[in-house]
Amino acid sequence: MAVSPPVCDFGASWHDFLLPDGAGRMHGRDMIAGPNGTLIMFICNHCPYVRAIMDRILRDAHDLMDQGIGVVAISANDADSYPEDGPEHMARLAKAKGFRFPYLHDADQTVARAYGAECTPDFFGYNADGQLQYRGRLDASGRTAGPPGARRELFEAMMQIARTGAGPRDQVASMGCSIKWKAA
Template identity: 55%
Template sequence: MLRDTPLCDFGWAAPAFELPDAHGKLHRSADHLTSKGLLIAFICNHCPYVIAIAERLAADAQILQDEGIGVLAIMSNDYDSYPADAPDRMIAFAETHNFPFPYLIDADQSVARSYDAICTPDFFGLNGAGQLQYRGRLDDARMGDATNRTPELVNAMRDIAATGQGPQDQVASMGCSIKWR
């Protein structure tokens, strides 16, 4: 089912979490939150919206990381019912798209629920204090040609890194609903 993300709840305090990646290594959100912020992306392997943006997400995440902003991706889908999202497939998906960030497993879906994540992709841009400042889309290319795209997420995270605040005008991300257990 196609879903749009809700409007940004500016200043919402993002809950801390600890999740494993598909290799079993634990990652704490606090360890990736920098003074410039943290981007958390709820994604999965099988969603056509994620597949369409995966390479752009990887490239944009590398830009953000090079500028000192943390980046994490979380897969919260029920992978028993959607085996394309299983941990072993997450490894291959991340390698195929050259993800420069940890791709984490939210097996009990508690992190997605605590963030009120609703779709893939669903982006949460936090400032250095861990407060929500962005809940928009990656860019204006959607699933089409990205040649002349505006990198809205990168621009927003740069604003957040510089000022602690995200842009007031944000366009909702769009994608497949999270597959709940």
């Protein structure tokens, strides 16, 4: 079922975390933060929305990193119910696709809950002061990739944040599969 998260809560503070990647190495928010801002993405391996835009996510994430913006991807799906979203599969995907940023596993889902993540993909763009300035989509893609020349909304927003500290006021919410929460 497709889910759209709420639009940006401008100025909301980011949350600290310490999570393992697929190889068990720990990464914290402050280790990832970039001098020009930070992008925190909630993604997963099995989501068709993420799969449709994975190459675009990587293109934009890597381009942002080259501009001094820290990037991290976090999978918070229940790996017991969705084994493809487990750490070993995450590590395999990150290696195969050439991720230059950490891909972390939020096994107890506390980080996703703290951020208010709702779907995959869900993008949170912070300025250098750790204030939320973007919570929108990557581009006009949905369950299938948009046109090849689609406007790079996330990339443009993060570059604006890097330059000015403030994100665009007009943002279109991301859309994707709901995060697969563990049963209470």
